[in-house]
Amino acid sequence: MKIALVGNPNCGKTTLFNELTGKNEHVGNWAGVTVGDKSAPIRSKYGYGDSIVDLPGTYSLSAYTADEAIAIDIIKAKEVDVIVNIVDVNSLDKGLFLTTQLLDFDLPVVVALNKKDLLEHQIIDIKKLSRNLGCEVVLISAEKVQGIEDILNVVKTAQTKNVFKDILDLNSSDSRRYEEIGKVLDGVVLGAKPSAYVETKSDKADKFLTNPLIGIPAFILVMTAIFHLSINTVGAFIADTLVGGIEVFQEYVVGVLENAGANEFLTALLTDGIIGGVGAVVGFIPLVMVLMFLLSLVEQSGFMARIAFIFDPVFRKIGLSGKSIIPMIVGYGCAIPGVMASRTIKDDSQRNLTAMLTPFVPCGAKIPIIALFATVFFADQPYMFPIVYLVSFMVILTIGLVIKKVTGAQNVQNYFIIELPTYNMPSMKRAFLRMMDTGWEFVKRAATIIIICNTLIFMLASFDFGLNMVEDIDASMLAAIATPIAFIFLPLGIATWQLAAAAITGFIAKEEVVGTLAVVYAMEAAINEDFEVINAVGLGEAMGITGIVALSFMFFNLFTPPCFAALGAMKAEMDSPKHFRMAVLTQFYVGYIVSMLIYQVGSIAIYGTVGEGFVAAVIILVASIAVFAKKVRTAKQVHNVKPHVVMN
Amino acid sequence: MYLSGATEKVNYRVKAVSGNDDIRAFLSTLGCYENTEIVVLKKTRSNYIIGINGVRYGVDMDIVSAIELCE
Numbered sequence: 001m002k003i004a005l006v007g008n009p010n011c012g013k014t015t016l017f018n019e020l021t022g023k024n025e026h027v028g029n030w031a032g033v034t035v036g037d038k039s040a041p042i043r044s045k046y047g048y049g050d051s052i053v054d055l056p057g058t059y060s061l062s063a064y065t066a067d068e069a070i071a072i073d074i075i076k077a078k079e080v081d082v083i084v085n086i087v088d089v090n091s092l093d094k095g096l097f098l099t100t101q102l103l104d105f106d107l108p109v110v111v112a113l114n115k116k117d118l119l120e121h122q123i124i125d126i127k128k129l130s131r132n133l134g135c136e137v138v139l140i141s142a143e144k145v146q147g148i149e150d151i152l153n154v155v156k157t158a159q160t161k162n163v164f165k166d167i168l169d170l171n172s173s174d175s176r177r178y179e180e181i182g183k184v185l186d187g188v189v190l191g192a193k194p195s196a197y198v199e200t201k202s203d204k205a206d207k208f209l210t211n212p213l214i215g216i217p218a219f220i221l222v223m224t225a226i227f228h229l230s231i232n233t234v235g236a237f238i239a240d241t242l243v244g245g246i247e248v249f250q251e252y253v254v255g256v257l258e259n260a261g262a263n264e265f266l267t268a269l270l271t272d273g274i275i276g277g278v279g280a281v282v283g284f285i286p287l288v289m290v291l292m293f294l295l296s297l298v299e300q301s302g303f304m305a306r307i308a309f310i311f312d313p314v315f316r317k318i319g320l321s322g323k324s325i326i327p328m329i330v331g332y333g334c335a336i337p338g339v340m341a342s343r344t345i346k347d348d349s350q351r352n353l354t355a356m357l358t359p360f361v362p363c364g365a366k367i368p369i370i371a372l373f374a375t376v377f378f379a380d381q382p383y384m385f386p387i388v389y390l391v392s393f394m395v396i397l398t399i400g401l402v403i404k405k406v407t408g409a410q411n412v413q414n415y416f417i418i419e420l421p422t423y424n425m426p427s428m429k430r431a432f433l434r435m436m437d438t439g440w441e442f443v444k445r446a447a448t449i450i451i452i453c454n455t456l457i458f459m460l461a462s463f464d465f466g467l468n469m470v471e472d473i474d475a476s477m478l479a480a481i482a483t484p485i486a487f488i489f490l491p492l493g494i495a496t497w498q499l500a501a502a503a504i505t506g507f508i509a510k511e512e513v514v515g516t517l518a519v520v521y522a523m524e525a526a527i528n529e530d531f532e533v534i535n536a537v538g539l540g541e542a543m544g545i546t547g548i549v550a551l552s553f554m555f556f557n558l559f560t561p562p563c564f565a566a567l568g569a570m571k572a573e574m575d576s577p578k579h580f581r582m583a584v585l586t587q588f589y590v591g592y593i594v595s596m597l598i599y600q601v602g603s604i605a606i607y608g609t610v611g612e613g614f615v616a617a618v619i620i621l622v623a624s625i626a627v628f629a630k631k632v633r634t635a636k637q638v639h640n641v642k643p644h645v646v647m648n
Numbered sequence: 649m650y651l652s653g654a655t656e657k658v659n660y661r662v663k664a665v666s667g668n669d670d671i672r673a674f675l676s677t678l679g680c681y682e683n684t685e686i687v688v689l690k691k692t693r694s695n696y697i698i699g700i701n702g703v704r705y706g707v708d709m710d711i712v713s714a715i716e717l718c719e
Contacts, residue, residue, distance in 0.1 A: 060677045064670065093679055093701040174676040178684070199657070202704065203689055206697060210690060210706070309706035313694035321708070346670070415671045416708040420697060 001050045002039075003155060006075060006102060007086035008095055009033075009057030010421050012114040016086060016142035017054035020046055020152075024437045026337065027430060028299035030308070031057060031419045032326060032344040035067040035337075037074060046152055053080060059094070061101045061170065066343035066351075066573075075105065082108045082155050089113040089124060089139070090422070092189065096181045097174070099133065100164055108158035110136045112151050117141040118422065122191035132184040134163035143427065202302070202422045209303065210420075215310040220386075222298060227385040230291035231371060238286035246279040265462065265469065273458030273519055278446050280518035281511045284368035285442045292333055292364065293435035300426035304329055305418055312416050318400030319407075321345075321416040324354040328396070331361040333438065335566035338363070339573055348575040353403060355573045356583035357396045359562035360590070362388060364438065365445075365510035369557050372514050377550040388558070395559060399590055406628065408635030445509060453505055453512045457519045473520065491613035491620065492556060492592065493549040493599035503556060509563050517543075548602035548611075552595045560591030593624065651696065651715040654688045660717040662686050667714035678705070680715065 005013040009031030018025055021040035026033055039053040055071035063069035074080065085102055087095030092113075102109050113124060116139045130137040136154040140147030168177055208214045229235070250271055257267040298304065307329070312322030323345050331338025335358060342354040362370060374384035381387075460478035462469055470476045474497075482497035485504065489495045494503070498520040506513040521542045545553070561567055561584050574580045596617050603611035611617070654660055662684050665672050679701040680686060690697040695708050 059674075062673065062677070064674055091701060091703045094703055097677065097679070174673075174679075175681050175684075178679055178681075206690060206704070210697060211692070305706070309695060309697075312706070312708055316694075316708070322706070413710050414708055415667065415710050415714075416695075416706075417674070417711055418706045420704040420706050 001082065001156070002053060002080045003050055003082045003084055004053050004055055004074065004080035005086060006055055006071065006083050006098070007057060007114075008059055008088065008091075008098060010419060011057065011086045011088040011095065012142045013054055013057065013086050016084075016112070016114070016140075016148070016151075017052055019142055019145055019148055020052050024433045025054065026330075026434070028304065028330075029302040029421050029424050030299075030305040030326065031421075032067065032323075032341065033330075035070075035340050035343050037070055042152075046149065050152075050155075058098065060098055065346050075102070075107075078105065078107060080107070082110065082158055084110050084112055084151060084155065086112050086114050086142075089115050089119055092185060093178065093181055096133075096184065097177060100168055100177055100180060100184075101170060103133070103135065103160060103162050103164055104168070104170055107160070108135075108155075109160045110138065110151060110154055110158050112147075113137060113139045114142055116146065117144045122189050125188045125190060129184070129188045132163070132188065134161035200422070202420075205423055206306065206420065209306050210309055212310050212313075215306060219303075219307055219310075222303075223389065224383070224386045226291065226294040226298070227389070228382075230294060231287050231367075231374075231385050232382060235287040235290035238290065239283055242286055243279075243283045246275070246283060250275045250279065269455065269458055269462075273454055274451055277454035277458070277515045277518045278450050281368055281450055281515050282443070282446050284371055284511075284514070285439055285446075287371055288364040288367050288442060289435045289439040291367065292438040293431045295332060296431035296434040297426040297428075299329075300424055300430060302421045302423040305420050308418055309420065312418075314397070315400075316414060316416075318397055319404040320350055320353060320400060321414045322418060323416065324350065324357070327354050327358045328361045331358045331363055333364050334441075335359040335361075335363045335562045336569045339566060339569040342573050349407070352574050352579050352583065353400065355570050356586060357400060359566055359570070359587065360392055360396050360399070360559055362392055362558050363510070363562070363566075364442070365563065366558055368511050368514040369506075369554060372517070373550050373554040377547045388554075391555070392558065395590065395594060399586070402628065403586075406631040406635055408632075408638060442511075445511065449509050450512055450515050453508055454515050454519055457501070457505065457516050461520055478520070489556075491600065491611075491617035492552050492595040493603070493611050493613075494545070494553045494556065494595070495612065496544065498543070499545075499553055503553070503560070506557050507561065507563060510557065513557050546607075548599055548606060551602065552599035555598055556591050556595035558591075559587070559594050561587040593620075596620065649717050649719055651686070651688060651698070651712045651717060652691075652709075654717060656688050656691060659685050659687050663716045663718045665715055667710070671711065671714060675711075675715075678703070683718075686715065686717070 005017055007013050010029065014025050014027050014034050017023065018027065020042050022043040023040050025038055034054060034056050037053055037055050039051055042050045042052055055074060056067035058068040058071045061072050063072045083102055085099050087099060099111055111133060124139060126137050126139055136158050138147055138150040138154060140151060164180060168180060209218060253275060254267065254271050308322035308325040311325050315321055315324050326344065327338045327341035330341045338358045339355045342351050342358060345351040345354055370385060370388050378384050457478065461473055461476045463477055464470050464475055465477055465480065473479060478501055479497045482501040486495045486497045486500035489500055501520060502513045502516040505516045567584065570583060571580045574583065600611045600614060600617045603609060662680060662682055664682060665675055665680060687699040688696055689699050689704060695706055696712050698705050698707055
């Protein structure tokens, strides 16, 4: 039996899905966390044989956005045997709107009234509601794991009598439907519903947190605290133990292989190439895990929806809306779900732009890059992480503004609306599970793609094209392949083949930038037992670059296109291959220009001298400004102030 | 009177919803159509928090100017 979980956004479908299946899908306290269908078998605790499909939330069976269309298509195609309709018990009218539409299909429907733990002063007459709706109704709390078995007990024998058959159909007006819902709820909700507005705790909190003068500083403060805890203190402490373990393991393997008289090259490949290279990446996992734990707490609180609300006026200036903030917040963890979250945006041009801008937010895979360079070159700058994220935000706004000017997309009438959920006390268990899930994903990538890449890089760095082992790494295949490419990076100050090779492997997986640097600069591990970069000065010297070059290289890797998997997600979410190609080119261009400006301006400002490739940089900059000016002129002539109306 | 003229935390009834078809249909789905109750919970210079059917929504000024209230 296939059971579909259907309901409004943020009604608790994924929480129930995770409980029933034992999965750990992303849960957040805002509308639009789930944007694709996910299915899994029910775990043995609740019985065998059935599977559950979690669908994106929808307010009705009329699709407004791509994620809603996924849910509606599956329901209409009747690809499931039973519908479990999750309804937030605290907003019955809105939830039952969808219920009355679902009852119009010839599928058994079970209504699960969720969040009973948040029901304050009212009592629901379940039997009466069940009678009025003509289907089984159970009262549950997915969060507190209450009433879950009740759903499964009634699902198998669920029979639905469409009591609205002669009254409503899918063409009925919304007011007519709400009128019937009013009748259904008559005498069902016990405990008087106040006739006048009553201020809730969430409303009181919103007085402050939705005020931009308080909300934005609060957001910056929270994020700074999160970065501090995950990068400088708690995460660093855990990384300490892990790196110590990796080093002990590495030494143990070296000892075993030497005693066994193993081939010298194979020993080096295994210990330096694989364990050293992968270890350099794995050593950063605790930082990412702690970051995800803390971010999960904030996501569950309901604060993120307020952030979208506060930033709506800011994003409006670049032709987007507050809805574009959500994909970027999701993108903190991984760019792929972040880009996918852009499908909650209805307007094509806004969705395209959001999908393109989201990877500019440094994802978890880029944290090792930031952590490595921040520690080696900017050890005395404790706020390097917040600064990097702030720069990312500024770049997003600048690029958005430039694209708005170039495309002439002005005078946008946006119609932004976002549900502001009740503030919740975050679940430590859920945050822990999210953290472990992130760690596991990182380990899986390290055990697959990172190992493969590092092995390949080590081989290329060890042999020349005649397959002779090289004494000097500069004579290797890797150096020969990367050197011509490095020439392109001259105006960025990163024209060494080692950095070019690292940047290229970053397109496979961003963590691999650190893995490749570990191999080409023969770092045994990026950080030692005391969470200090091994011989920080030595590493800096080995790389032969200044702090400004390091900054340039770091931002190049942060702002150029994301990994191939994220590019695949971008392609899927954009409305045409042409726009996708333009987006990727723009990302390359942004990474290149930002990096070039940091290097050239930084060289003059700090060292009082122009950087390498200064003339080329000036030509690129002048050409860019000329092209921009021409595009803006053209856009003004073409669009000539015709209002563009979108609804998000 | 439009939503911008409403006093915070006072219940009003919707007189009409204008704007494009999409937004009118979407608001209607949420229960915001003629003669339904609506309350402005908070006003800021660039957006409002409103309550429809006991649910809070953040809306921009385009939506604010699309909702007309009974006097």
